[in-house]
Amino acid sequence: MTPSHASATIKVGDRAPKFEMTLIDGSRISSTDLHGQVVILNFWATWCGPCKAELPLLDTYYRLRKGNGLRVFAVATEESLPAYKLKPVFAALAIPSARRIKGAFGVMGALPTNYIIDRAGIVRYAKPGAFDLADLNTPLVPLLNEPAPIP
Numbered sequence: 001m002t003p004s005h006a007s008a009t010i011k012v013g014d015r016a017p018k019f020e021m022t023l024i025d026g027s028r029i030s031s032t033d034l035h036g037q038v039v040i041l042n043f044w045a046t047w048c049g050p051c052k053a054e055l056p057l058l059d060t061y062y063r064l065r066k067g068n069g070l071r072v073f074a075v076a077t078e079e080s081l082p083a084y085k086l087k088p089v090f091a092a093l094a095i096p097s098a099r100r101i102k103g104a105f106g107v108m109g110a111l112p113t114n115y116i117i118d119r120a121g122i123v124r125y126a127k128p129g130a131f132d133l134a135d136l137n138t139p140l141v142p143l144l145n146e147p148a149p150i151p
Contacts, residue, residue, distance in 0.1 A: 010104055012126055016117045019103030021073060023096050024086050029073075031103070036119050036148035038140065040072040041105055043113040046080045046089075050130040051112045059093045061136055066094075068144040069119065073098050077107060116140065120149045 010017065019041075020030040031039075042058055044051035055074060062072040072095040076086060090097045107113045108128045116125035116139050125139045 010115070010123060010126055012123055014123050016115075016121050016123050017104040019101055019105055021075065021098035021102075022100040023073075024076075024090060024099050025096075031117075031121070034071055034117075035121060037069045037071045038119055038143045039115075039117040040070070041075055041101075041115040041117070042072065043075045043077060043105075043107050043111060044080075045077045045111050046086075048111045054112055054130040055093065055095075057131060057133065057136070059095050061140075062095050065140070065144055069148065070140070070144060075101050075105075077111065116143070118143050119146055 016031060018031045020028060022028050040058065042054070044055065046052075058072050058074070062070055074090070074093075074095055075098040080086065086097055086099070105115060108126065110128035112130055113128045114125060114131060115123060118124050124143060
């Protein structure tokens with residue numbers, strides 16, 4: 001299933017619903033694989049100007065903070081280019097792109113839509129609209145400074 005519209009049940013402070021993504025290279029990753037890390041799910045489309053402007057910011061942030069347990073995934077919507085056309089776009093980026101996501105996460109009325117999930121699996125940010133640096137730093141700096149939960 002390609003990402004389309006989000007379930008209205010995803011709210012800040014709730015436990016993140018389980019999900020599984022198929023990346024454009026064909027590999028799969030699930031929410032279970034990401035436990036103990038801070039995760040950004042960024043829903044975007046190739047035709048979305050703010051989305052395209054936001055990707056380099058997310059990529060740079062990821063490159064700087066991945067050592068602190070940050071994972072960022074750019075989830076292409078069904079209206080985006082086919083996977084074979086997305087691969088060259090993401091060849092220059094460090095963040096992986098997902099072509100499909102199973103679960104309740106999706107677009108919240110507008111693109112881009114961003115979710116931040118903390119190390120314990122709690123949704124800490126869920127909004128449509130592009131990030132700027134302040135938007136990223138406000139929730140992420142404290143989350144990245146928290147220790148990973150003990151399993």
